[in-house]
Amino acid sequence: MIKPVDILIVGVGGQGTVLASKILAQVGLEIGVDVKVSEIHGMAQRGGSVVTQVRFGQKVHSPIIKKGGADIILAFEKLEALRWLDYLSGDGQIIVNDQQIDPMPVIMGAVQYPQGILDTINNSAANTLVIDALTLAKEAGNIKTANVVLLAILARQLDVPKEVWLKALENIVPAKFFEVNRKAFELGYK
Amino acid sequence: MKNLLSGNEAIARGAYEAGVTVATAYPGTPSTEIVETVAKYPEIYSEWAPNEKVALEVGIGASIAGARVLVAMKHVGVNVAADPLFTFSYTGVNGGLVLISAGDPGMHSSQNEQDNRYYAKFAKVPMLEPSSSQEAKDMVKAAYLLSETFDTPVMVRTTTRIAHSQTPVDTEKRQECQLKEYVKNPKKYVMIPAYGRMRHKVVEERRMALEKESDASPWNRIEWGDKKIGIITSGINYQYVKEAAGSASILKLGMINPLPKKVITEFVSQVDEVYVVEELEPFIEEQVKSWGLSVIGKDVFPRTGEFSPELIAEKLLGQTGAEEAAAAAEQPIPVRPPVLCPGCPHRGMYYVINKLKLKVTGDIGCYTLGALPPLEAMDSCICMGASIGTALGMEKARGKEFGQKLVAIIGDSTFMHSGITGLLDVVYNKGTTTTIILDNRTTAMTGHQDNPGTGYTVNKEETVEVDLLNLVKALGIKRVIEVDPYDLDKVEEILKEETVADEPSVIIAKRPCALLDKSVQPPMAIDQDKCTGCKRCMKLGCPAIVLDGEEITINYTQCNGCELCIQVCRFDAIGKAGDK
Numbered sequence A: 001m002i003k004p005v006d007i008l009i010v011g012v013g014g015q016g017t018v019l020a021s022k023i024l025a026q027v028g029l030e031i032g033v034d035v036k037v038s039e040i041h042g043m044a045q046r047g048g049s050v051v052t053q054v055r056f057g058q059k060v061h062s063p064i065i066k067k068g069g070a071d072i073i074l075a076f077e078k079l080e081a082l083r084w085l086d087y088l089s090g091d092g093q094i095i096v097n098d099q100q101i102d103p104m105p106v107i108m109g110a111v112q113y114p115q116g117i118l119d120t121i122n123n124s125a126a127n128t129l130v131i132d133a134l135t136l137a138k139e140a141g142n143i144k145t146a147n148v149v150l151l152a153i154l155a156r157q158l159d160v161p162k163e164v165w166l167k168a169l170e171n172i173v174p175a176k177f178f179e180v181n182r183k184a185f186e187l188g189y190k
Numbered sequence B: 001m002k003n004l005l006s007g008n009e010a011i012a013r014g015a016y017e018a019g020v021t022v023a024t025a026y027p028g029t030p031s032t033e034i035v036e037t038v039a040k041y042p043e044i045y046s047e048w049a050p051n052e053k054v055a056l057e058v059g060i061g062a063s064i065a066g067a068r069v070l071v072a073m074k075h076v077g078v079n080v081a082a083d084p085l086f087t088f089s090y091t092g093v094n095g096g097l098v099l100i101s102a103g104d105p106g107m108h109s110s111q112n113e114q115d116n117r118y119y120a121k122f123a124k125v126p127m128l129e130p131s132s133s134q135e136a137k138d139m140v141k142a143a144y145l146l147s148e149t150f151d152t153p154v155m156v157r158t159t160t161r162i163a164h165s166q167t168p169v170d171t172e173k174r175q176e177c178q179l180k181e182y183v184k185n186p187k188k189y190v191m192i193p194a195y196g197r198m199r200h201k202v203v204e205e206r207r208m209a210l211e212k213e214s215d216a217s218p219w220n221r222i223e224w225g226d227k228k229i230g231i232i233t234s235g236i237n238y239q240y241v242k243e244a245a246g247s248a249s250i251l252k253l254g255m256i257n258p259l260p261k262k263v264i265t266e267f268v269s270q271v272d273e274v275y276v277v278e279e280l281e282p283f284i285e286e287q288v289k290s291w292g293l294s295v296i297g298k299d300v301f302p303r304t305g306e307f308s309p310e311l312i313a314e315k316l317l318g319q320t321g322a323e324e325a326a327a328a329a330e331q332p333i334p335v336r337p338p339v340l341c342p343g344c345p346h347r348g349m350y351y352v353i354n355k356l357k358l359k360v361t362g363d364i365g366c367y368t369l370g371a372l373p374p375l376e377a378m379d380s381c382i383c384m385g386a387s388i389g390t391a392l393g394m395e396k397a398r399g400k401e402f403g404q405k406l407v408a409i410i411g412d413s414t415f416m417h418s419g420i421t422g423l424l425d426v427v428y429n430k431g432t433t434t435t436i437i438l439d440n441r442t443t444a445m446t447g448h449q450d451n452p453g454t455g456y457t458v459n460k461e462e463t464v465e466v467d468l469l470n471l472v473k474a475l476g477i478k479r480v481i482e483v484d485p486y487d488l489d490k491v492e493e494i495l496k497e498e499t500v501a502d503e504p505s506v507i508i509a510k511r512p513c514a515l516l517d518k519s520v521q522p523p524m525a526i527d528q529d530k531c532t533g534c535k536r537c538m539k540l541g542c543p544a545i546v547l548d549g550e551e552i553t554i555n556y557t558q559c560n561g562c563e564l565c566i567q568v569c570r571f572d573a574i575g576k577a578g579d580k
Ligand SMILES: Cc1ncc(C[n+]2csc(CCOP(=O)(O)OP(=O)(O)O)c2C)c(N)n1
Pocket: B026, B027, B028, B029, B052, B074, B076, B077, B080, B110, B111, B364, B365, B366, B367, B384, B410, B411, B412, B413, B414, B415, B438, B440, B442, B443, B444, B445, B446
């Protein structure tokens, strides 16, 4: 069994974080660990901040992760990475998609989108990985597969065979989209 | 292998395994997925009722007729269903009935965070509260036995963190359940005063029997640990306590109404100091204190919002609970509130309302997002259906002239939920209120459920589609106009006319939610040579129109091609991306 791991998946409503966490949770079940997933939907499609918490372990109690408790943060957007940074543990890893989505207060010019987010993160996190998932998703053939590209990057960090991931992917995405998603996964996993 | 189920899916599964044959609900976060899941079982008749009161009434009928029934709603939905609930407690059931009440501490998606445990005590019905999906499923099954044994509806309470957390569940086979015999029994089911008085006595006897049951219930259990600290808790907080203070002695309550007085008294006597860890109100604490026992609760724990393992560690053990974290960001982080989607049919209406400087009594749905910047086009929003009555009240208080600068805004699902009676009042009491029904052909906010106006049932079977126009006319409204909310000029013309009319009018703005209409339109682009930077288009509050340095641009990945911005621009600077 892999050691207990707490993963935070953060992003903007509509980016596909929910699907990514579904696949991740399915993988947890496959490898026989206790799994708890907590997500807040409701506003998920309206462009608000979204967060899903996924915990693997021998026995997991709380479905929510403590501040400073996340072993990995998978951030689909830069500002969201920054927002949740204090959930990352001292020796944790943060994977950041190099994408900027302006929230309404920025669009209106009421506040500025923070500059140099990637530097800030790099300076404070023990381990930072920056990914251009949109480009890889385009290469796979559909920009909407950026979530699966990011999931594949996460998959690389966990000690679980690739076949298990692909099987979970196949179980969860609709059959007609499996091929393009598989391609996206391969591109991210490379 | 176990299945990973959300609390809601587990409740649905529990109902299925318990042999339920009728399920009714009105959607509401975080309860919606319960009946969405149940509807997939062909053995169970499922429906979206127009509102929670009707949902419960259909459930009551099915129970009296002998079926096992599931009824589900969000916490505020129980307010709407409270009237039948209180008297149904008197009549009791024939087939077992379980009412799910899904609360939302922290108000992730609600207008208040009321604590519905009081409903169980108030209506004198038992209430169970699960701590995981497995328990949710098992408790629902147990609740049917409780319901039929004690002749009472049973409430099961969840909160967002139970309803929307997925945890592993063992599933079992369905137990088919025969319909109970139906026998006419007016002394039990016809609550005229003479019979009601007799039933109230039965309810009191039942309450005492349930107190004994709670003391014997396997759902209330003690996990002995360190006896210096004892913790009484339930629901999701049990999990937080296990995480934050797992070595303490814990009394985990699963049956929270009535409380197990003997078990609690025994527990309190065995430990040095007792904390009650409960979100929101001191429901357990106050009762325990009323028995003369000494416990600590709301003196240290907040009465608002959600708890977390950190909060519990801090209050109980004086630790911060947080582990060593990566250095937090020092820059201020802009908030990211939800917004109306690109192409949302509600947007244009607010744009025109702002242009005409109208006041708005609002209602609950996606269109409530129009209250946020930059639209900020809402003066009030209280509960579902309140917009129309509130508008009438304002007009009656401040006079007709004030009423002419005021509109009530309400969605299609909300209008059918509880707006019709408000409109009836406008007609009956000679108001001149202008009501705008935003008919986006769905219940969008809660995830696109069908409603009586869409022409489809919960199973996507075709059914009669309410004729809104004629419904409104039949109430006595003479001025009813349908308009496409994408046609801004037309909307403006109609609004100007109707707000000043000396009689009530209803404007039906009809266009499907942008997420329902899957046809792809070409995105827009701004011709920078023509753009004067006046920012008029930005008043639409569309997330696809952004300021990129000095330039206003349209984010092509976000734009849905609704073309509202073309109509708004006075310099002809916006067009389809290919053309400009
Ligand atoms: C009593 C009650 N029941 C349920 C809800 C949950 N809820 C919030 S908005 C909404 C319906 C919105 O539908 P509609 O009025 O058609 O507006 P739309 O979201 O489609 O714009 C529901 C069911 C609630 N807030 N209160």
